[in-house]
Amino acid sequence: MLRQALLLLIAGTAIAFPNPDSKPISQQNAFPIVTTSVASMQGSIILSRHGKQIFSFRGIKYAKAPVDDLRFQPPQPVEKWEGKYDATKDGPACPQAKHSSTSEDCLVLNVYTSKIPRGNEVEKRPVMVFFHPGGFQTGSASSEEYGPQYLLDHDIVLVVPNYRLATLGFLSTGDKEAPGNNGLKDQVQVLKWVKANIATFGGDPDAVTIAGSDAGAISVTLHLVSPLSKGLFNKAIVMSGSSLGILPVPNNQMDLAKKQAQLLHCPEDTSANIIKCLKSKSAQEIADSYPLFKEENSLDSCLTWLPVMERDVGQQRFLTTHPIESIFTEHFEKVPVLTGVTTDEFAEKAFAILAHSNLLQDMEKYPPISSVYEKDTNNSKTVFKELKKFYFEDKPIDNSTIAELVNLYSDGMVGFEVNRGAKILAEKSNESVYYYRFNYKGRHSFFYLPDTNNTVPYGVAHLDDLIYLFHNSKRFTEYREDDPETDTIEKMTTLWTNFVRFGKPIPEQSENLDNVKWEPFTIKSKKYLDIGNKLVLNENLNEKRYAEWEKLFPLSKYHGKNKKQHDITMKKIFTFLACIVLIAAKQSSESSESHSSEEFLNPIITTPLGVVRGTTQTTLGNDVIFSFIGMRYAEPPVGELRFKPPVPVKQWTGEYDATTVRPACPQPASFPTNEDCLFINVHTPKLPKPYKNHRYPVIVYVHPGSLTTLSGNNDYVGPHYLLDRKVVLVTFNYRLAALGFLSTGDKLAPGNNGLKDQVEALRWVKNNIAAFGGDPTRVTLAGYSAGGVSVSAHLLSPMSRGLFHRVMIMSGSAFGNVIKKSNLLELTKKQAQLVDCPVDTNENMINCLKKVPASNLGNSLEKFRVFGNDPQFFWQFVVEADFGQERFLVEDPLVTIQKGDVADVPIMTGITYDELIFLAYPIVSNETALNTYNKDMNKIFPYAFYYDPSPPRADAITTEIKKFYLNDKPVSKDSLEPLGQVYSDTLSGFAINRGARLLSKRLQSNVYYYVFKYKGYHSNFRTSSGTKYAVHFDDQMYVFWNSLLFPKFIESDPEAVVVKKMTTLYANFAYSGNPTPKISKKLDRIVWTPHTEENKQYLEIDYRLTMKSNLFPERYAKCETLFPLPAV
Secondary structure (H helix, E strand, O other): OHHHHHHHHHHOOOOOOOOOOOOOOOHHHHOOEEEOOOOEEEOEEEEOOOOOEEEEEEEEEOEOOOOHHHOOOOOOEOOOOOOEEEOEOOOOEOOOOOOOOEOOOOOEEEEEEOOOOOOOOOOOEEEEEEEOOOOOOOOOOOOOOOEOOOHHHOOOEEEEEOOOOHHHHHOOOOOOOOOOOHHHHHHHHHHHHHHHHHHHHOEEEEEEEEEEEOHHHHHHHHHHHOHHHOOOOOEEEEEOOOOOOOOOOOOOOHHHHHHHHHHOOOOOOOHHHHHHHHHHOOHHHHHHOHHHHOEOOEHHHOOOOOOOOOOOOOOOOOOOOOHHHHHHOOOOOOOOEEEEEEOEOOHHHHHHHHOOHHHHOOOOOOOOHHHHOOOOOHHHHHHHHHHHHHHHOOOOOOHHHHHHHHHHHHHHHHHHHHHHHHHHHHHHOOOOEEEEEEOOOOOOOOOEOOOOOOOOEOOOEOOHHHHHOOEOOOOOOOOOOOOOHHHHHHHHHHHHHHHHHHOOOOOOOOHHHOOOOOOOOOOOOOEEEEEOOOEEEEEOOOHHHHHHHHHHOOHHHHOOOHHHHHHHHHHHHHHHHHHHHHHHHHHHHHOOOOOOHHHHHOOEEEEOOEEEEOEEEEOOOOOEEEEEEEEEOEOOOOHHHOOOOOOEOOOOOOEEEOEOOOOEOOOOOOOOEOOOOOEEEEEEOOOOOOOOOOOEEEEEEEOOOOOOOOOOOOOOOEOOOHHHHOOEEEEEOOOOHHHHHOOOOOOOOOOOHHHHHHHHHHHHHHHHHHHHOEEEEEEEEEEEOHHHHHHHHHOOOHHHOOOOOEEEEEOOOOOOOOOOOOOOHHHHHHHHHHOOOOOOOHHHHHHHHOOOOHHHHHHOHHHHOOEOOEOOOOOOOOOOOOOOOOOOOOOOHHHHHHHOOOOOOOEEEEEEOOEOHHHHHHHHOOHHHHHHHHHOHHHHHHHHHOOOOOOOHHHHHHHHHHHHHOOOOOOOOOOHHHHHHHHHHHHHHHHHHHHHHHHHHHOOOOEEEEEEOOOOOOOOOOEOOEOOOOEOOOHHHHOOEOOOOOOOOOOOOOHHHHHHHHHHHHHHHHHHOOOOOOOOHHHOOOOOOOOOOOOOEEEEEOOOEEEEEOOOHHHHHHHHHHOOOOOO
């Protein structure tokens, strides 16, 4: 549903229509609403892998914001919420280093269910609460990483929460100032929230499985022994992590608290002073200091935050004894447990160490060997000798023994602790323990072999099992039914949800699960399920390897007089284990010659306007790029500046925070909007260096949305593909609808302010882009749909001259049948009436409209529709009369272009093959709409296809359209393609074709014409039979990552080939004005011949590139007769 809704926003409407892949959604369920004990919540609908409706409620607060006096304190239950709670989008992540979208007010959770009880219905589905990984330092509940599309094909309810991290979640001074474990107490609060509220979402509060991976799994094992968690769950899933191995559990982390205080220039003399000062620091300051815990060449100072055993200072204590001791004394929740590992846990750490041979020169001081025990003691020498002998048999540690090094890391960091946990739980509990090894090596992984460009996995790495449980659109493609991974997704989700439902992953043998019988693990049988291409029951997983660890770190040390010394030893062990991860990461970044680690963490530049701090992102090719998000390019257009041209932004003092996405301009949308919206984003592959003048060409992209919706934000126009081609990308917001295009035709509101915002953005680029590494003499102005219409108008505008040097006009143009007006007075009056303003005089009307809340103007958009989603365009640009202002347009664009008064720059222009066919779908798929459409065709067609509705000319055009496109027949359910061609030609294709013809005739510069025809698996208009059409905006998914609609492609995806071709064509054009400046194998050795009126050449962009001529000649010839050029 999100895809269709956003596609309609791009084309010019926010009215949703049915998904071709699913049954129509009733109005009652279009925006599902539930009422909990604290709020009435509005969610959204997504589809599972099999097309099943999932009711998604995201960003739900489960505790008060842990800010101010609540920082470093246990969570407080959330208070009741007045009004309707918007649960349609993810909440922010908890503060963590190098993350741009965080907030300390982060205690939120996501709930996914496929059935909401109605009326007296009682629906009780078992619940799975999943605690995310991240070493207690990073991660979040993001639906982009833990999407429900796989698990929710089964009848469970899924809950994924955030919890506080690092210092904010685990700081402990060991006294009442900060007892510790707040991140874990957040998780307890989640479970309490689930107990109280999950029935509203169709979940069973008495059938809750807690699950986690990595730090989430450590958390789950701690909940097994915590008195605070008792009675809040009845099954547990422990994946690739455990507190039941060699993890130290200290009484406090005062040494870390002091270190944190030092890093932020706080006193460290007393706990009270430390906490008081740290409460005065911003959450992001604290989070960003985490990498600095490691001082260069000082292993001892490299520490990490951990759970602690809390002293009793009057608080509710999460952990009172070591978890292993609690198991031995049988003070734990005896519930069924599913637990296991991947085959090559933490293989990436072994490769990182091997890449830095200096770390291996002194095996008693440097990892990997020293990462698993204390150093500089007699015991360390003994352990070093034994482990080296066992794993390497005295062979050198180098490329020839990489497998052994991986095994050492896998066992020391995860495998041994999970194995020990399975053993002691099986021994002490009367409930079953199901043990597994995930051994399926798919095409995708969280770790690829170095120098393979993320295409060849080493093996089955840490977290790889999650790929087949959760849809991770941030990193991996959406799997198709014929993909080899599908079978593993089916098996994994069936095993996991069977366990959630029944407490047994295989309650009865099934052909779908390879007819295997999964026997529980016991001390005697030691059975485990090997999850590979086939499911196979084996026994004695890595028995000899784990026995070596048991010998070196025996359980007997947890008893009697040995226990205290053991705790000290374990703290040293984990200290070095965490240490080497940071050392490897630090040395890896130091090997880069381009930028310092500080620049990567905190890029700062100085512009003519002031100092700006940005953030970093990673491209498809794994390059680090620098993003400066949400910078002002004009003063807020509010108050007296509403309906006025933009005012250039003033210089600022101090450091401008350009790390956060700013609001979109007001519109009827569920994402944040604000009238203070004139922000610009710059993404650059490299920051400029002093005394170096290398500059990259710049692409300024004008976003689509029919001049009424959307924004230039990352969600739609992600730079992750295009910046692999070493260009600077600029995106920005501009005012929309009435706020951007209202016109009374006089000096009160001449009009075109949204376009003048675009001019101001171009002026900002000219004056500032060099500071970001961009070349102000090589600016390509690009736009799509309404952005394409805008760009074509900039070619003609006197205000835009000299501000760009090449142009890309895509799927929208001002050179078609758009009605040109000198004002929009009638539309302005309608807007005034909709918000109860007078229309007697222009002055009264404007004065009143200036006082109306911007959101009221934005939300009134749909009331301008005539029929269904039509017209697509109503607010538009105007030809301005001269009242002494800077005029954007001085005459009809079709007159100007015929005169040749056009910026003479290279042009790249084109469409998708099936453009706007999706606009026909709501009509042909709805019998009521069909009847109305056929009955009122003469009234509807002029608004739908954008020609003057005045009879008799309008009636004649309607008759001709019906005769030519529809064979003179009524519109029917079989009219999708012919009616879709009318929408495509009149609203997009014809204008582009005419523009290409006229521009090639008038310009000395070349015009490059294309049609995008590639039909990949993903599309903005997928039907039940797959992707049948290449529609409006489909081409852009191969240039920009649209994270709201599509997964982020990776190198091994078939789409990566098209991404490389599209981005190369764009970048070549930006560099030279020629998309194929030389013959290249990557571009199928094509030479893109410029379009002329005589040769009519265009490039067909499919999986292969092909030159063709004369695109849709009959259709466009008919349009020329219907909508002739005005006389000049």
